[in-house]
Structures are given as C-alpha cells and as structure tokens.
Amino acid sequence: MKTSVAVVAQKIAARLAGDGSVEVESVSSIESAKPGDLVFAEDEAALVRALDSGGTAVIAGESAAANHAPKPLLIARFPKLAFARAARLLCPQRSFEPGIHSSAVIEDSARLGRHVAVEPGAVVGEKVVIGDRTRIGAGSVIGAEARIGSDCNITPNVTIYPGVRLGNRVIVHSGAVLGSDGFGYVRDPATGHYEKFPQIGGLEIGDDVEIGANTTVDRGALDLTSIGRGTKLDNLVHVGHNVRIGEDVVIAAQTGFSGSITVENGAVIGGQVGIGDHARIEQGVVLGSQCGVLPKKVVRGPGVVFWGTPARPLRQYLKELAVLARLGKKSGA
Amino acid sequence: MKTSVAVVAQKIAARLAGDGSVEVESVSSIESAKPGDLVFAEDEAALVRALDSGGTAVIAGESAAANHAPKPLLIARFPKLAFARAARLLCPQRSFEPGIHSSAVIEDSARLGRHVAVEPGAVVGEKVVIGDRTRIGAGSVIGAEARIGSDCNITPNVTIYPGVRLGNRVIVHSGAVLGSDGFGYVRDPATGHYEKFPQIGGLEIGDDVEIGANTTVDRGALDLTSIGRGTKLDNLVHVGHNVRIGEDVVIAAQTGFSGSITVENGAVIGGQVGIGDHARIEQGVVLGSQCGVLPKKVVRGPGVVFWGTPARPLRQYLKELAVLARLGKKSGA
Amino acid sequence: MKTSVAVVAQKIAARLAGDGSVEVESVSSIESAKPGDLVFAEDEAALVRALDSGGTAVIAGESAAANHAPKPLLIARFPKLAFARAARLLCPQRSFEPGIHSSAVIEDSARLGRHVAVEPGAVVGEKVVIGDRTRIGAGSVIGAEARIGSDCNITPNVTIYPGVRLGNRVIVHSGAVLGSDGFGYVRDPATGHYEKFPQIGGLEIGDDVEIGANTTVDRGALDLTSIGRGTKLDNLVHVGHNVRIGEDVVIAAQTGFSGSITVENGAVIGGQVGIGDHARIEQGVVLGSQCGVLPKKVVRGPGVVFWGTPARPLRQYLKELAVLARLGKKSGA
Numbered sequence: 001m002k003t004s005v006a007v008v009a010q011k012i013a014a015r016l017a018g019d020g021s022v023e024v025e026s027v028s029s030i031e032s033a034k035p036g037d038l039v040f041a042e043d044e045a046a047l048v049r050a051l052d053s054g055g056t057a058v059i060a061g062e063s064a065a066a067n068h069a070p071k072p073l074l075i076a077r078f079p080k081l082a083f084a085r086a087a088r089l090l091c092p093q094r095s096f097e098p099g100i101h102s103s104a105v106i107e108d109s110a111r112l113g114r115h116v117a118v119e120p121g122a123v124v125g126e127k128v129v130i131g132d133r134t135r136i137g138a139g140s141v142i143g144a145e146a147r148i149g150s151d152c153n154i155t156p157n158v159t160i161y162p163g164v165r166l167g168n169r170v171i172v173h174s175g176a177v178l179g180s181d182g183f184g185y186v187r188d189p190a191t192g193h194y195e196k197f198p199q200i201g202g203l204e205i206g207d208d209v210e211i212g213a214n215t216t217v218d219r220g221a222l223d224l225t226s227i228g229r230g231t232k233l234d235n236l237v238h239v240g241h242n243v244r245i246g247e248d249v250v251i252a253a254q255t256g257f258s259g260s261i262t263v264e265n266g267a268v269i270g271g272q273v274g275i276g277d278h279a280r281i282e283q284g285v286v287l288g289s290q291c292g293v294l295p296k297k298v299v300r301g302p303g304v305v306f307w308g309t310p311a312r313p314l315r316q317y318l319k320e321l322a323v324l325a326r327l328g329k330k331s332g333a
Numbered sequence: 334m335k336t337s338v339a340v341v342a343q344k345i346a347a348r349l350a351g352d353g354s355v356e357v358e359s360v361s362s363i364e365s366a367k368p369g370d371l372v373f374a375e376d377e378a379a380l381v382r383a384l385d386s387g388g389t390a391v392i393a394g395e396s397a398a399a400n401h402a403p404k405p406l407l408i409a410r411f412p413k414l415a416f417a418r419a420a421r422l423l424c425p426q427r428s429f430e431p432g433i434h435s436s437a438v439i440e441d442s443a444r445l446g447r448h449v450a451v452e453p454g455a456v457v458g459e460k461v462v463i464g465d466r467t468r469i470g471a472g473s474v475i476g477a478e479a480r481i482g483s484d485c486n487i488t489p490n491v492t493i494y495p496g497v498r499l500g501n502r503v504i505v506h507s508g509a510v511l512g513s514d515g516f517g518y519v520r521d522p523a524t525g526h527y528e529k530f531p532q533i534g535g536l537e538i539g540d541d542v543e544i545g546a547n548t549t550v551d552r553g554a555l556d557l558t559s560i561g562r563g564t565k566l567d568n569l570v571h572v573g574h575n576v577r578i579g580e581d582v583v584i585a586a587q588t589g590f591s592g593s594i595t596v597e598n599g600a601v602i603g604g605q606v607g608i609g610d611h612a613r614i615e616q617g618v619v620l621g622s623q624c625g626v627l628p629k630k631v632v633r634g635p636g637v638v639f640w641g642t643p644a645r646p647l648r649q650y651l652k653e654l655a656v657l658a659r660l661g662k663k664s665g666a
Numbered sequence: 667m668k669t670s671v672a673v674v675a676q677k678i679a680a681r682l683a684g685d686g687s688v689e690v691e692s693v694s695s696i697e698s699a700k701p702g703d704l705v706f707a708e709d710e711a712a713l714v715r716a717l718d719s720g721g722t723a724v725i726a727g728e729s730a731a732a733n734h735a736p737k738p739l740l741i742a743r744f745p746k747l748a749f750a751r752a753a754r755l756l757c758p759q760r761s762f763e764p765g766i767h768s769s770a771v772i773e774d775s776a777r778l779g780r781h782v783a784v785e786p787g788a789v790v791g792e793k794v795v796i797g798d799r800t801r802i803g804a805g806s807v808i809g810a811e812a813r814i815g816s817d818c819n820i821t822p823n824v825t826i827y828p829g830v831r832l833g834n835r836v837i838v839h840s841g842a843v844l845g846s847d848g849f850g851y852v853r854d855p856a857t858g859h860y861e862k863f864p865q866i867g868g869l870e871i872g873d874d875v876e877i878g879a880n881t882t883v884d885r886g887a888l889d890l891t892s893i894g895r896g897t898k899l900d901n902l903v904h905v906g907h908n909v910r911i912g913e914d915v916v917i918a919a920q921t922g923f924s925g926s927i928t929v930e931n932g933a934v935i936g937g938q939v940g941i942g943d944h945a946r947i948e949q950g951v952v953l954g955s956q957c958g959v960l961p962k963k964v965v966r967g968p969g970v971v972f973w974g975t976p977a978r979p980l981r982q983y984l985k986e987l988a989v990l991a992r993l994g995k996k997s998g999a
Contacts, residue, residue: 027864029888080863081852087864103771105436105453105471120771120789121805123453123471123489138771138789138807139454139823141471141489141507155846156789156807157472157825159490159507159546174807174825174843175880177507177546180488183567183585186414192581192599193563196543197413198360198420210862213825213843213882214508214902216546216568216586222362230859234849235882235904236547236922238568238586238604248858252849253882253904254922254940256569256587256604258622266858271904271922272940272958274587274605274623289924290940290958290975292605292623309623310654320661321976327660327993328986438769438786438804456786456804456822472787474804474822474840490805492823492840492879510840510879513821516900516918519747525914525932526896529876530746531693531753547841549879549901549919555695569880571901571919571937589902589920589937591955607920607938607956625938625956642956643987653994660993 001025003090005057008038009074012085014059018072024056027087038074038090040083059083093153096135104136113150131168143179149207161219167207167229175214179203182218182225182241182259197221199241206230212237212253221259228265252289266302274309287311334358336423338390341371342407345418347392351405357389360420371407371423373416392416426486429468437469446483464501476512482540494552500540500562508547512536515551515558515574515592530554532574539563545570545586554592561598585622599635607642620644667691669756671723674704675740678751680725684738690722693753704740704756706749725749759819762801770802779816797834809845815873827885833873833895841880845869848884848891848907848925863887865907872896878903878919887925894931918955932968940975953977 006020028037030046033055040059041047050058050071057072058064059079076082098115100106106124113132118124123141131150136142140154143162148154152170160166161179172178184197201220205227211217212235219225221241227233228247238256239245245263252271257263261275264283273287276295281287284302292309293299299306305314339353361370363379366388373392374380383391383404390405391397392412409415431448433439439457446465451457456474464483469475473487476495481487485503493499494512505511517530534553539562544550550572552558558572561580571589572578578596585604590596594608597616606620609628614620617635625642626632632639638647672686694703696712699721706725707713716724716737723738724730725745742748764781766772772790779798784790789807797816802808806820809828814820818836826832827845838844850863867886872895877883883905885891891905894913904922905911911929918937923929927941930949939953942961947953950968958975959965965972971980 027866027888032889078852078855081854081861084852084861084863087866088862091864091866101771103436103769105434121454121472121787139472139490139787139805139825143489155825155827156809157490157805157823157843159472159488161488161507171847173846174827175508175547175841175882177490177568180506180546180568181504181543183545183565185565185583186411186417188414189411193541194565194581194583195414195417196421197417198424200360200420200424208859210847212849213846213884214547214569214841214880216508218546218568222360223365232849232851232860234906235843235846235884236569236880236902240567240586248860250851250860252924253906254587254920258585258604271924272605272938276622289942312658316658316661319664320657323660323664324657324986324990325978325982327989328982331985331989436769438767454787454805472805472823474787476822490823492805492821494821494840508841508880510823510901513839513879513901514837514876516878516898518898518916519744519750521747522744526874527898527914527916528747528750529754530750531757533693533753533757547880547902549841551879551901555693556698569902573900573919587920591918591937605938609955645991649991649994652997653990656993656997657990 001090002036005038005072005074008057008086008089011089012059012074012076012082014074014076014082016072017064017075018057018069020072022056022072024090026090027083028055030055038083038086040079042079059086096153098133101138107144119156125162137174146179161203164203164205164219166205167209169208170205171210173211173213173215173235176211177216178205178211179219180216182221184221184241184259201225201241206247209233215239234271246283258295288314334423335369338371338405338407341390341419341422344422345392345407345409345415347407347409347415349405350397350408351390351402353405355389355405357423359423360416361388363388371416371419373412375412392419429486431466434471440477452489458495470507479512494536497536497538497552499538500542502541503538504543506544506546506548506568509544510549511538511544512552513549515554517554517574517592534558534574539580542566548572567604579616591628621647667756668702671704671738671740674723674752674755677755678725678740678742678748680740680742680748682738683730683741684723684735686738688722688738691756693749693756694721696721704749704752706745708745725752762819764799767804773810785822791828803840812845827869830869830871830885832871833875835874836871837876839877839879839881839901842877843882844871844877845885846882848887850887850907850925867891867907872913875899881905900937912949924961954980 009016024038033053037055039055041050110128119138125144134152137156140158149168164179181199185194206229217239234253246265255273270289288307342349357371366386370388372388374383437451443461452471458477467485470489473491482501497512514532518527545568567586575593579598588606603622621640675682690704699719703721705721707716776794785804791810800818803822806824815834830845847865851860878901900919908926912931921939936955954973
C-alpha cells in the first residue's frame, strides 16, 4: 500500500532527510528497484548505487546524513534492520482467509481459537488446541493433543505428532516434521537385533521460532526436546531426541544434532554441521559450516569461531590447513 | 496400566529383589521420575541416583544384587534392554482405531486386511495390498500395486511409490518417501543435455525396519534396492538406487548412500556419512559420523571403526590429526 | 510392448547386426535379463556377459561390430545413451489418467490445460495456471498464482508455494518443497533478537528440470531464485534464496547451497557438498562429494575437479592427504 516516506520513517524510527511526502509502496533490491520501491544501502558503495537506482527512497546509515541526496533518505543506525521493518509495513505477509474448509477433518474434541484458518485437506486430531489467528495449511496433519499458539503459520503439508507444543507466532515451513520418534534402540546381545527404546517424551517449541522446509525435530525419549524463543532453523535440519536448544539461536541448512545436546542462547551454527551426543555449545559460540563436534565435547567462548572436524578454534585450524598446503606443495609431483 | 513389579519382572525375565507387590504404571528417566514410575540404572552411579529418585522401582544390573535397596529392584543382565521391554509393556504405543475414514480414497482393486486403519485423506492406489492391523496415516499416499505387510505403522504424510514392497511391523515416519526414481542420467555428447536413464526397478524393505522422518529411499534403476530385516534408518537419510542394505544395520541421520552400494549385516553407520557408488561396507564395520567412503572402496573388519574422508581406520586418522595439530602449533602465529 | 529390434534400432539410430525380426518388449540389466529383454554393454567385458545372458538383444559400442554374435546387436556410438532411449520406447513411464478427482480442491480462478490429472486430495490455489497433460499428484498443494507448464509430473505430496513458476516437462518428486521462505534475518543489537528479512522474491524453474524427493528450493529474498533448463537435482538437496543455477547442471543428494550463489552451465556437483554465500561455480567445474566451497569463492576451470574443505584442485588435495598419511605413520604408535 502507498505510504509516504515520512510515515515510514516515523514507524521504523528513522530520521528523514528530504521530501517526506514522496510515496513508496514496496521494497526491492537496489538492482531491481523501480519507482515506488524503497531500497536500503549497507555502506557507501551501496548508497551510490541506491541513489542511482530506479527506486524512490533509500534507507541508509548515519554516514549518509551529510549527503545532499537526489532521493529522500531514511537514516537509521542499522539500515538492514530498518529495511526489514519497513518491508513488514509495506509488504504484509500473504494473508490467509480465516475459516474451516469443508474438506478439512477436525475432531470434535479439538478446540480452535478465533479467526483460525484450516485449509483444504488439513487434519486436526483429538483434543488439539489451536490459538487465535493461526493457520493450518492445506494437507497438514496435527496429531492428537498437540497445542499450537496464536498467530502461528503452519504452512501446507506439515506433520505435527501427538502432544507437541508450539508457542505463539511460530512459522513452520512445508514438509517439516515435529515430534517424530527419536532414534534409540537397544541391541539384544543374544540375537543381534535392535529393540526400540521408548520414545515417549515431548517436544516444546517457544514463541517466534521459525522451522525450515523438510526439517525434522524428534520428540524426547523419556523427557523433552525443546527449542527456545526466537530460534531459527533453516531447511533440512535434524534435531534428535532430548536436544535442548536455547533462545535466539540460528541454525543453517542441513545441520544435524544427535541426542541430548545442549545449545545455549545466541549460538550461531552454520550449514551441514554435525554435533555428537551430549555435546554442549555454549552461549554465543559460532560453528563454521560443515564442522563436526565430538560427542560430550563442550564448545566455549562467546564469539569464538570453530571449524573443521573435530571442531577447533578457527585460527588453529587455518594454521593447520596452511601447514598442510605447504607440505603438499613441497612433496612435488 | 498399573502392574505389580513382580509381574513386570516375570515378563521381562528379570530377577526381583524387594517387595513384588509394589505397582508401577509408567517408565521415566531418573531425573523426572515420580511415584508409579519404573526407571533403570546402567551403572553404579546411576543406581545411586535411581534409588534416590522419585521413582517406585529400578531395573539394574547384576552388580546391584547385593544392595539392600530402599526400592524394589529388577535385576537384569542388560538393564537398558530390560527397560525397553518393560516400557513396551507399561506404555503401549499410541493405538490407532481400525477403520476407513470417510475422506480416505481407496481404489476398488486394493485389498485390505483385517483391522486396518486408513486415516483421513490417505490415498490407497490400484491393486495395493495391505496386511492386518496396519495403519495408513492421514495424508499418506500408497502408489499402485504396492504391498505392505501386517502390523505396519505408516504415519501421516508418507509417500510410497507404485510397486514398493514392505514386510511386517515396518514403521515409516512422516515425510519419508519410498521408491522415488533414482538419480541416473546419460549425457548426450552431441547436445550436452542429460537424458533420464530408466528408473524402473523395485524397492523391497524387510520386516521390523524403521524409517525416519523425511528419509528418502530410491527404487532400483533396472533391478532392486533393498533394506534387510531389522535395519533402522534415522531421519533425512538418503538411499540411492540399487543399494543393498543387510539386516540389523543402524544408520544415523543425514547419511547418504549413492548408487549400487552393499552394506552387510550388523554395520553401524554414523550421521552425515557419505558413501560413494559401488562401495561395500562389510559385516559389523563402524563408520564414524561425517566420514566419506570413496566409490568402489571395500571397508573391512567387524568392529573396526573408520573415520575421516576418505575413511581410514580410526587409530590412523587420530595420529594424522595429532601430527597436524603439532605442526600447526609449531608454525607460530 | 513387443517391438522388433529392427524398429528399435531405427528409432534409436543404431546400426543393426543380426536378425532384425527378433522382438523385444522390455529392458533389463545383464544380470536379470530374461527372454524379451534388451540389455546394453558398455565395454568388451560387459559384452561377453550380455551375449551370455538371458536377454534377447544387446546394445553395444562400435568395437562390437566385428563380432559374430549369437544375439542381434544394436551398434551405437554411446550404448548407454542408446539404451536409455530404447527404454523410453519400450517401457513408457507409468501413465496417469487425466481427470480431476472428486476429492481434489481447485479454486475457481485456476486455469487448467487439457488432459490434466489432479489426483485425490490435491489442492490447486487461486489463479494457478497448469499446462496440458500435467499431473498434480495426490496430496500435492499448489499455492496461489503458481504457474506450471505442460507435461509436468508433480508426484504426490509435493508443496509448491505461491507464485512459483515451472517450465515444461518438469518432474518433481514427492516431498519436495519449492518456493519456501529463504533463511534471512537481521539481528537487533538492542535485544539480541532476530527479525525476519523479507522473503518475497520468486522462484523460476526451467524446462526439463528434475527435482528429487524431499529437496527444498527457497524463493528469493527480494529477487529471484532460478534453476536453468535441463538441470537435475537429486534427493534432499537444499537451494537457498537468490541462488542462480544454470543449465544442464547435475547435483547429487544432500548437497546444500546457501544464498546468492551462481552455478554456471554444465557444472557437476557431488553429494553432500556445501557451498557458501555468494560463491561462483564456473562452467563445467566438477565438485567432489562432501567438499566445501567458501563464501565468495570463485571456482574455475571446465573439467577441473575440486575436493576437500575448503575445496582445492584434486591433485593438490591428494598430495596433502598423502603427506599427512606418511607423517601419521612416522609418528609411531
């Protein structure tokens, strides 16, 4: 919707420089910007391109304030963050119509809040509780006694096993599976066969969590698996039983957590990382992509980056790589 | 259900020490145990905590026999195995109601056994055969001419391609895809384009196999892909065309098998392992997490652990890591 | 269907040696061949086995021409390619019945071509456009305003997000998710919380692309994600936002692309490869399985093979591995 940059600036707490009556109606990258678009510039070089782009207004950092710009500027301390907020304002998420589609199957004992959408073919099991304004996408299956908070977006073809609990404003992308059985067996030495260890624990997911497409999160074996408020999981991530992930953790695609791992608040975990049973990733640690953390290992130090398998501090690992490269060259053809 | 520890002991072939009339009704971890719970202790330290816990009775190893315990003890040679069996007794899996939901779509030519459950929105194709007491979960799609044995649990949103065969007591978790086309193409040197090599073989899965959430198992190109009795696959595993996996193999999450690999009985394969075309993993081999096995490689030796890429015996690999760490340190800042 | 080898030879442009009136009706591996089967032999050794097999006729290379063979030979420059084409002739893909199943849910504003199949429980959203002879498999969900070309095979339980565009003859295997939100957040330094960066770009997939089971391809953040004509993705691959993949690229299972990567035409990418943000894989590069490409890295050279993490030319990496193995051995027990 068309909004004046003065209003946008005010809502995102940016300082306006230039004509506040100019209207924008969407956001864009600098490369694709056309009239009506708002763009953002992270640095000086981007600012030059942004001012030269087809866009109508530019969010920029403090250093841009001095410029006498040919377009209105919205000056913010963190331009990308301000841009994300402006985008939420100008491009509201595709809304879904509240209402229960006639092809959805909802058990009588389920309790649905107000303005809930249950799309075609979705299945809501016995005693499920769903909060206000939550969407259950087409083909999604919500197992008995699951509890889903308010303002959640359960996109199509998601599976939530019985008893799983989700907070408010949780987004779950298609194909994700929440609450499946953990991978636990006991080998019978007499026969060599594996018998299933009970996988009867729960799964609790906090407010504002986002779960990527085809990600799987197992329920606990006897106790809980949990994911804390504000944590974001990318696609195809695996979270094993009894894993405890803290708040504001980001986990890139295809990373796997085996069982009983603890991840503290604010950790940043790259893609294709593997973490062994009972490891502990302490607050604010950064794990580089493809690294491997051994079982029971404790990884320490806010802001310290680890890489390689077994994961070691980045500086150490880079030295090892350099030594190896040197020796490889010396070894001749 | 409430059961006396004497009855539990008898059914799991444990020896009772203490008051057999005490009743338990569930299982629990030591940490969460409350009255009515049965717990287990793997070792002396756990036994101390178990006896001190809120639980009612404890399964413990032979060494506990001498103790004069404040709670009834069920003495078993393998306490964790005994506990798994007790859990099956006390906490029966969530049962599903037999019956065909009115929203399920079942072709007339399909043949269903007795007490089969076909949940809402499930689709059962032409000439499919389903054994007694098997569940087809909500939203699952069973392709034409597939055969599924008895007592299987096909959870919601599973896809089984045409012609796939499953044994009895197979568990398939949500999002798993069984029998999709293998990844085979032939490049036309004249155009540089890839043409699809036929992917028309079968997929056979033995009794007592468990398949994790979002795992994919491709059908054979011309012949079979197969998974032997009792083998367990964790979540997000990929099994390519023409792979032959033996019996009682365990495969942790996110491991990938490319084509025409043989895995012999009793192998143990960690998470995020990658195995190249035509490799052979011999009986009882252990592959450490994230390791990589080269195409055509034969990995030998029951109980031998391999690690790294390319996978090598663990002792050798650890030496190499130690040498590298030493050289990295010497190389100074 | 039964076809004379003379007709097969003519249709696949092979030269016939032997009795052209002999009929074949299927294709097979050499090992499983039975009367009526056509097999192929890549080399001399395979030819010996093929002629000795139960099959009826053999596709072989030029060098086989001199043979006085006991079975009809179809001589082709590229026997495997000729076999793939013969297979398409003899074993047509399982066809699907055109028609809309009564349990499918199709918005009135959707526009479907001729001979389209919409299977049970499939959901087709508002203003979706679907080309002629395309199949929408059971349980698949096609989001609003998506456009799907002609002769596509969208197998069961696929999810296509709103606005995604697919070309013609695209195959999408079960569980694949196309157009989900990319993984982009901005951290608010004041709170430590992550805010969602807009993920409102598009996804375009060219003609003749095949997408494996449970693969995920995210939409662009502000601009496009795209996959070029003829490119093939195996199972469980992850493609992040704003990735541009060229034509005739093959990508094996479980490989992951983070954001804004460019892959040029004809690249060959192994399994479990990880590629960092903004990297560029140039034309014809080969990336070995499990290798890792650093963010912003440009990988150059048609036909050059890269391996290891960080990815380096294969020859260099093998030397490093050899040096390390030697040092490991010297270091004693």
